[in-house]
Amino acid sequence: MPSHNYFTSSIGKKQITAITGLGLVGFTAAHLAGNLLILVGADAFNAYGHGLISNPLIYVAEAILLAMFVTHIVMAALVTIQNTAARGKRYYIKNRSGHGETIASMTMPYTGIIMLVFIILHLINFKYGAHYETTVDGVVMRDLFKLVVEYFSNPLYVAWYVFAMIALGLHVGHGLQSSLQTWGLNHPSYTPKVKMISVAYGVLVAIGYSGLAVYCYFLN
Amino acid sequence: MSNVEQMLTLNLKIWRQDDRNDKGRFVDYKLEEVSTDSSFLEMIDMLNDELVKEGKDPVSFDHDCREGICGSCAMMVNGQAHGPNALTTTCQLHMRSFSDGDTIVIEPWRSRAFPVLKDLRTDRSAFDKIIAAGGFISVNTGNAQDANNLPVNKENADRAMDAASCIGCGACVAACPNASAMLFTAAKMSQLALLPQGEVEAAERASNMVREMDELGFGNCTNHAECEAACPKGIDLRNIAHMNREFLKSKVSGK
Structure with missing residues (x-):
């Protein structure tokens, strides 16, 4: 039996999954805020992107982000594998109580896998995608706006993006409130409100990201 | 459901497993004249009486106090732990929660840490x-x-x-x-x-x-x-x- 410490324990693995997940929820908010500049216009969006990548601290931020993603995925995968093994033989019929599991909570491993596939494609498409150039206020910079509008001119790409963002919304809708419970924060009057805020945030990110994709489709 | 005692005919689908190593299987039983006033465990007792009379092995299940405080009567009833009623153990579940002609599926707890000993009994x-x-x-x-x-x-x-x-x-x-x-x-x-x-x-x-x-x-x-x-x-x-x-x-x- 391997030694039992915080990192090998059930609760430790859950708490690490939860804290990295919370960090990633923060990232979804920051990324969405940046994307909203698409509504302002091409120059504002491109200037923001240029500002980000020309700051040397971006490498530190990216390293932290990558570490959070990898840790979150590894810990969640370990927990899921153990949970499947713990169940053993499946029930012939299993009726849910209606007061426990939700679509979001049941599909966490699946929405997580969709997010992983999405993020890899997203990086290939955009971060490492075609390099167009534009000039804003005399500064030559990458024209990411053009690339974004180009991708979202394809309705199939928009459909896949919206599908992935619904998965994201479900994932964070359960994940946000679940992470607080895992860190021991549960209060009879605050917890029901936290659950509502968590679901509302899930809906907000799904609609926010998807809405911008649809907006870009109609820009064409 | 009504408060007047009625007699039910039930189709039971019960998990039967000889011991820890047996693969196990569901066996169907038909049970008649089950009073809506009887408890769920009394209903299984009735079935077992019939099985014993026929010279068959009765369904093995854990039970002790039959008043909802000992925690023995572990079984999944129609896919729910302790059956359909909230805040109720199986022994406190009564047959008035079911209707004539119902099929009831009864299974043991399923968990790697709770191996099945026999039929509905787990360790x-x-x-x-x-x-x-x-x-x-x-x-x-x-x-x-x-x-x-x-x-x-x-x-x-x-x-x-x-x-x-x-x-x-x-x-x-x-x-x-x-x-x-x-x-x-x-x-x-x-x-x-x-x-x-x-x-x-x-x-x-x-x-x-x-x-x-x-x-x-x-x-x-x-x-x-x-x-x-x-x-x-x-x-x-x-x-x-x-x-x-x-x-x-x-x-x-x-x-």
């Missing part, structure tokens, strides 16, 4: 092992003293009493999609950690009980709350949050 000694790992108070509390010397606030007293109402039936493990024993472990930990005598060893207790729980092969809580919904005693998820805090404290303080 739940894993729970005893979790208790043995730390579900007790070992500090010397001295002689009996005046009750008011140890002030306990009302909220903690209530929460400790609620946690202590756990009967260790295993419905939480059975209902959890991950077969996690965290609600049980948390209740057994909270009932002590919330009171002055138990608080002293709270962190160490959390560490030892969680280690035992993990090593026995139970799953991890993913905050679905199916356990809370299935619990016949209404043990709530706050206990798990409390355990998560105590466990973290134990690791931070090195206990």
Whole structure:
């Protein structure tokens, strides 16, 4: 039996999954805020992107982000594998109580896998995608706006993006409130409100990201 | 449903398994003249009487007090731990909750940590092992003293009493999609950690009980709350949050 410490324990693995997940929820908010500049216009969006990548601290931020993603995925995968093994033989019929599991909570491993596939494609498409150039206020910079509008001119790409963002919304809708419970924060009057805020945030990110994709489709 | 006694004819689909190593199978039975006033276990008793008369092996199931406090009568009834009624053990479930002609599927708890011994009976000694790992108070509390010397606030007293109402039936493990024993472990930990005598060893207790729980092969809580919904005693998820805090404290303080 391997030694039992915080990192090998059930609760430790859950708490690490939860804290990295919370960090990633923060990232979804920051990324969405940046994307909203698409509504302002091409120059504002491109200037923001240029500002980000020309700051040397971006490498530190990216390293932290990558570490959070990898840790979150590894810990969640370990927990899921153990949970499947713990169940053993499946029930012939299993009726849910209606007061426990939700679509979001049941599909966490699946929405997580969709997010992983999405993020890899997203990086290939955009971060490492075609390099167009534009000039804003005399500064030559990458024209990411053009690339974004180009991708979202394809309705199939928009459909896949919206599908992935619904998965994201479900994932964070359960994940946000679940992470607080895992860190021991549960209060009879605050917890029901936290659950509502968590679901509302899930809906907000799904609609926010998807809405911008649809907006870009109609820009064409 | 009505309050007047009726007689039901039921189709039962019951899990039969000879021993730990047997693969097991469902067997269908038809049972007639079941009173709506009888309890679910009395209904199985009726079936067993018939099976014995026919020279067949009766359905093996655990039962003891038949008044909802011992936690023995573990079984899944139509895919729900202890059947369809909230806050009810199988022995307190009555046949008036069913209708004439119903098919009722009865299965044992399914969890790697609760192997099936025979038919509906499972080996739940894993729970005893979790208790043995730390579900007790070992500090010397001295002689009996005046009750008011140890002030306990009302909220903690209530929460400790609620946690202590756990009967260790295993419905939480059975209902959890991950077969996690965290609600049980948390209740057994909270009932002590919330009171002055138990608080002293709270962190160490959390560490030892969680280690035992993990090593026995139970799953991890993913905050679905199916356990809370299935619990016949209404043990709530706050206990798990409390355990998560105590466990973290134990690791931070090195206990």
